[in-house]
Each structure stands twice: as C-alpha cells, then as structure tokens.
Amino acid sequence: MTLNAVGEPDAAAVELRGLRYRWPGVRHDCLAIDAFVLAAAERVFLRGPSGSGKSTLLSLIGGVVAQQAGELRVAGTALASLGAAARDRFRADHIGFIFQLFNLLPYLSARDNILLACRFSAQRRARLEAAGTTPAAELARLAQHLDLAPAVLARPAAALSVGQQQRVAAARALLGRPGLIVADEPTSALDADRQQAFLDLLLRECAAAGAALLFVSHDARLACHFDRVVDLAELNRADVEAQA
Numbered sequence: 001m002t003l004n005a006v007g008e009p010d011a012a013a014v015e016l017r018g019l020r021y022r023w024p025g026v027r028h029d030c031l032a033i034d035a036f037v038l039a040a041a042e043r044v045f046l047r048g049p050s051g052s053g054k055s056t057l058l059s060l061i062g063g064v065v066a067q068q069a070g071e072l073r074v075a076g077t078a079l080a081s082l083g084a085a086a087r088d089r090f091r092a093d094h095i096g097f098i099f100q101l102f103n104l105l106p107y108l109s110a111r112d113n114i115l116l117a118c119r120f121s122a123q124r125r126a127r128l129e130a131a132g133t134t135p136a137a138e139l140a141r142l143a144q145h146l147d148l149a150p151a152v153l154a155r156p157a158a159a160l161s162v163g164q165q166q167r168v169a170a171a172r173a174l175l176g177r178p179g180l181i182v183a184d185e186p187t188s189a190l191d192a193d194r195q196q197a198f199l200d201l202l203l204r205e206c207a208a209a210g211a212a213l214l215f216v217s218h219d220a221r222l223a224c225h226f227d228r229v230v231d232l233a234e235l236n237r238a239d240v241e242a243q244a
C-alpha cells in the first residue's frame with residue numbers, strides 16, 4: 001500500500017465490480033468481470049488468449065468506451081459519472097497509454113509527440129510544477145533514461161526506428177507522472193534483448209513515479225518481472241467462445 005501526501009492510503013489505480021460490456025451489434029457480452037483491483041503503484045501482467053477481451057478492458061479503463069453495467073473507478077473516480085469529453089480529459093490527466101503500434105503523430109518531431117501529453121493536460125503540468133520541474137526538463141530527464149539523443153528527438157516520428165518510436169511512446173505516457181500506465185503489447189515488435197531492456201526501463205520509471213502499471217502481453221517470459229499475473233480468461237465470466 002502506498003500513502004499519499006497526508007499519510008492516507010492512495011486510491012486503487014483501478015477498481016472494478018460487476019463490470020459488463022457488450023460491443024454494439026454483438027449478441028453476447030464481451031466482458032463480465034465480478035471484481036478486479038489494481039492497487040496504487042502495483043505492477044500487473046495481464047494475459048489471455050486472442051479475443052479474450054484484453055484490449056476491450058483497456059478501452060474501458062481508459063474511458064475510450066463506456067461500461068454498460070457495474071462500477072469502474074480509476075484513481076478513485078467513477079468513470080460512469082463522466083461524459084465522453086470528461087472521460088477524454090480524465091484519461092489525459094491520469095493515464096499514460098502505450099499502444100502496440102505506438103500511435104505517434106508521424107509529421108511531428110519525437111519531442112513534440114512527447115510534449116503533447118502535457119499540452120493536453122493541466123494536471124500533468126501541475127504535477128511537474130509541484131515537483132519543481134517543467135515539461136521540457138522532465139522530457140530531457142526521460143529522454144536520457146530512455147536513450148533518446150537530442151538528434152533523435154528532433155526527427156519526425158515517421159523517421160524513427162521501431163525501437164525509437166517505442167521509447168518515444170513510453171516517454172509520452174510517462175511525462176507528467178500519471179498514476180496509471182497502461183501498455184497494450186508494447187514489446188511485440190521487438191526482439192528478445194530489446195524487449196527486456198524496454199521492460200526494465202518501463203518498470204524503473206513507473207517505480208520512480210509511483211505509477212501503477214497494467215501491462216498486456218502474450219509473452220509469458222516477461223511475467224516474472226511483475227507483482228502479479230492476471231489471466232483474463234479466468235477473470236472474465238462472459239462466454240468468449242460464443243463471440244468467436
């Protein structure tokens with residue numbers, strides 16, 4: 001358990017109860033989860049067969065889609081109490097997403113891609129200010145840890161290698177110290193050595209920022225680096241076979 005500035009336990013990074021979700025036009029629930037908690041600063045490896053609902057769960061946690069039943073809290077806030085625009089703002093403030101294909105803006109420089117995280121979130125900027133730093137200084141610190149040289153930061157995202165894009169996506173997720181980092185198969189495009197190096201960096205930065213990490217991967221070799229392994233096929237009571 002982690003304590004906040006006034007010595008109280010931090011709210012769980014994610015807390016869900018009785019969650020159900022059915023994609024529009026589909027006859028079966030995609031997700032039916034009785035309970036799942038990701039504690040503040042906890043690191044969970046989420047696995048499950050293809051089609052078991054991992055990306056759907058991440059979309060719900062990120063407020064990209066809205067749950068149809070049950071309770072879903074992120075950093076203590078019930079997402080059902082927020083409209084779509086407020087969920088977008090909440091995501092920008094509190095969640096750093098790293099996607100499988102990184103979702104960088106190709107014509108913006110690596111530096112501007114990373115700074116976007118703070119441009120869209122006053123809370124991220126405020127957290128850095130409270131820590132006595134600035135987005136530019138924090139970017140420089142992260143870039144050094146993530147082995148992104150100034151010449152690389154100046155290049156358009158479209159001109160970066162896959163490994164560089166991945167580290168830029170990680171810096172963008174981490175900038176402004178959100179309490180939750182969500183990573184959807186971020187290592188699938190890398191060879192084994194670079195997967196391990198990237199995971200080490202991500203775990204170190206999450207620990208330094210006190211951020212919880214929800215990491216989706218098919219690669220069981222990475223699971224030993226996490227506090228807990230969760231198998232969505234066991235957690236999810238929806239009839240996934242019926243959806244196939």
Ligand SMILES: Nc1ncnc2c1ncn2[C@@H]1O[C@H](COP(=O)(O)OP(=O)(O)OP(=O)(O)O)[C@@H](O)[C@H]1O
Nearest residue numbers: 023026030049050051052053054055056057243244
């Ligand atoms: N936009 C959508 N509309 C309708 N059905 C969807 C949509 N997105 C996903 N699904 C369905 O929801 C189920 C779960 O998909 P999801 O992408 O969450 O699985 P996953 O565990 O992330 O799979 P993978 O490991 O292959 O990425 C699948 O049956 C899929 O076809």
